[in-house]
Structure formats: structure tokens, C-alpha cells
Amino acid sequence: MTPTIDVARLADLLREAARREILPRFRNLSEADIREKTSATDLVTEADEAAERFIARGCREIMPDALFVGEESVAADPSLLHALDAADLAVVVDPVDGTANFAAGVPLFAVMMSVVVRGETAAGLIYDPLGDDCMLAERGGGARRRLPSGEETTLRVAPPLPLSAAVGCVSYTYFPGVLKRAVLPRLERVKVTGNYRCAGHEYRLLASGGAQFCVYSKLMPWDHLAGALITEEAGGHVGKIDGSAYTPRDREGTLIAAASEESWHAAREALFSDA
Known part of the structure; x- marks a missing residue:
């Protein structure tokens, strides 16, 4: 049986994580708040880690049976990727996609989440903290943009061009x-x-x-x-x-x-x- 996925509530969670943990730190990071992972262009900041903790807590309330797989969690425990492959239900999160931009003060970063059910992506969300809207989709249900008011508009890709x-x-x-x-x-x-x-x-x-x-x-x-x-x-x-x-x-x-x-x-x- 496919679990019910409350994408509107998940979108609200990403928005709240951005408001509390990401935006207050944008262009307000000290040198100690930015660290290299594997190279000078592969960074992690206090915003990444704080936002992931916030989202993980929220996911435990919304989807208590789901395995939580965050980018920073995997950095600390790579075995989580193997657990994702075997999980019946998982939530996968990038707390700050575009960390290098964020750390440099460039206003081009996002918060991403997907819900995986038995090895298939069942839902996906990409929240833009600065634009304050979320693009989201459920498999078989189309894609839409969700505004802060809760109003949603349908998303459509462009026609082919040479x-x-x-x-x-x-x-x-x-x-x-x-x-x-x-x-x-x-x-x-x-x-x-x-x-x-x-x-x-x-x-x-x-x-x-x-x-x-x-x-x-x-x-x-x-x-x-x-x-x-x-x-x-x-x-x-x-x-x-x-x-x-x-x-x-x-x-x-x-x-x-x-x-x-x-x-x-x-x-x-x-x-x-x-x-």
C-alpha cells in the first residue's frame, strides 16, 4: 500500500526551515561557519547543518516511519545511502542546494526534498527561499508551483526547439x-x-x-x-x-x-x- 504523502505540509516545513535557519545566515556567515568537505568548492555551512536538523525533526512528526537521508547526514554516515536502497519509505533532503553560492552571498540556492517509496520517487519538492515559492510534484499527479498563499499553478515544460x-x-x-x-x-x-x-x-x-x-x-x-x-x-x-x-x-x-x-x-x- 502506498503511504499518503502530505506534500503541502512538507512544503510548509521547507519554508519554515528556510525562515528560521537559512535566511538569517545568508550573507551573515563568519569564516568559522563555512568549512570544506572534499575541496574548496565542496562546502558545508552552519545553515546546511541547522536546516537539516530542523527538517529532520519535522519529518519525524510528519512521516515517523520514514528513513531520513540528508546530504549532511550521509557525510557523517555513508551507510545511509545503502539503507536508502533497501527502505520501504524514505525522505531525501538537500538542506541548501547551491552551498557554494550561499557561502559566497550569491542569491541562488534552494531547499530540496524527495519522498522515495520502495525504490521509486513518489514526490519531489524544490523550495526557493528568496522567491518564497515551492515547485512540487507527486508521481502521476502533475507538477505545480505553490505560492505562499497556498495557491497553486500548473507547471509545463517548453516546446521542443532546435x-x-x-x-x-x-x-x-x-x-x-x-x-x-x-x-x-x-x-x-x-x-x-x-x-x-x-x-x-x-x-x-x-x-x-x-x-x-x-x-x-x-x-x-x-x-x-x-x-x-x-x-x-x-x-x-x-x-x-x-x-x-x-x-x-x-x-x-x-x-x-x-x-x-x-x-x-x-x-x-x-x-x-x-x-
Whole structure:
């Protein structure tokens, strides 16, 4: 039996976490509040950790039977990723997606959550603390934008365009060297390419009709489960470049999320054929 998921309550939880723990720290961090994890561009801040603790407490009240898998929790206990693969019900959270932007005072960061039921993403939410709205989706129920008033509007992806007129977000940081050398020269085939350093806002752009595709490697679940589901429920197409479906068990590989199956194939052919 599929559990009932109260996405409106979960959206309210993300909003409250941002109001209490994230926004008061934005452009108000000391040097001691920012730490490196694996490199100078892989950071964690006091806001990440405080927001994750706040969201975890809220999830225990809303979904007491769910395994909680947060980005910072996994940093402390990597075995949680294996537990996610076996869980009947789990909540996956990125408390501050775009931490490097947040730490630098750049107003481009998001809070992301997905609900995974027996290995399938059942719900996804991406909250924008500065815009104060949440994009959310439930599998089979479409995608929508939820305003602070509670009013919701339907999300739809953009119609297909030739790549010469298309907008794409390409996050190539974690591409293997061979793939990076093959793909970067091919970006000239796309009208506009960008990298927000924040997958949450790139998925929001895609799901609301502002781009034709996004490309990612290093497929950590907190970075992509919510955005992939929202894209699909807004009418888009998501898959790994080998043609396989993207699932919560995927950690490696390269992912294309696109506004349509036509746009997905166009991006794959132009950027990754023979790469």
C-alpha cells in the first residue's frame, strides 16, 4: 500500500526551515561557519547543518516511519545511502542546494526534498527561499508551483526547439576527463548554455519552460530525485545517456533532463554521440 504523502505540509516545513535557519545566515556567515568537505568548492555551512536538523525533526512528526537521508547526514554516515536502497519509505533532503553560492552571498540556492517509496520517487519538492515559492510534484499527479498563499499553478515544460535556438544547463564539473574534453567543444551547438552551480534552480528553470535540457554527472539522490520527478510531471523526459531510466539507486553516470523526448535525444546526439 502506498503511504499518503502530505506534500503541502512538507512544503510548509521547507519554508519554515528556510525562515528560521537559512535566511538569517545568508550573507551573515563568519569564516568559522563555512568549512570544506572534499575541496574548496565542496562546502558545508552552519545553515546546511541547522536546516537539516530542523527538517529532520519535522519529518519525524510528519512521516515517523520514514528513513531520513540528508546530504549532511550521509557525510557523517555513508551507510545511509545503502539503507536508502533497501527502505520501504524514505525522505531525501538537500538542506541548501547551491552551498557554494550561499557561502559566497550569491542569491541562488534552494531547499530540496524527495519522498522515495520502495525504490521509486513518489514526490519531489524544490523550495526557493528568496522567491518564497515551492515547485512540487507527486508521481502521476502533475507538477505545480505553490505560492505562499497556498495557491497553486500548473507547471509545463517548453516546446521542443532546435539546439541552435535552445537553452541548456550543463554541469560538467564531475564529468570524467575524457568526457569533458569531448563535450565542451560541442557546447557551441547550443544557443545558450549555463551552469548555476545549483541544480535546484536549473530544474526549476526547466520545469517552468525556461530551458530545453539540463545535463549532470555525479548523481547523488538529494541533488536530482526531486528535480527529475518535477520535470517528468511537467511533461519532460529524463534518462541517463545510455538510455536507461534514472532511479534513486543511481550514483554514477550522466543524466539528461529535458523538456521533451525530442529535446532529450537532440541533446544526447549533439553532445554525447561517440563521446
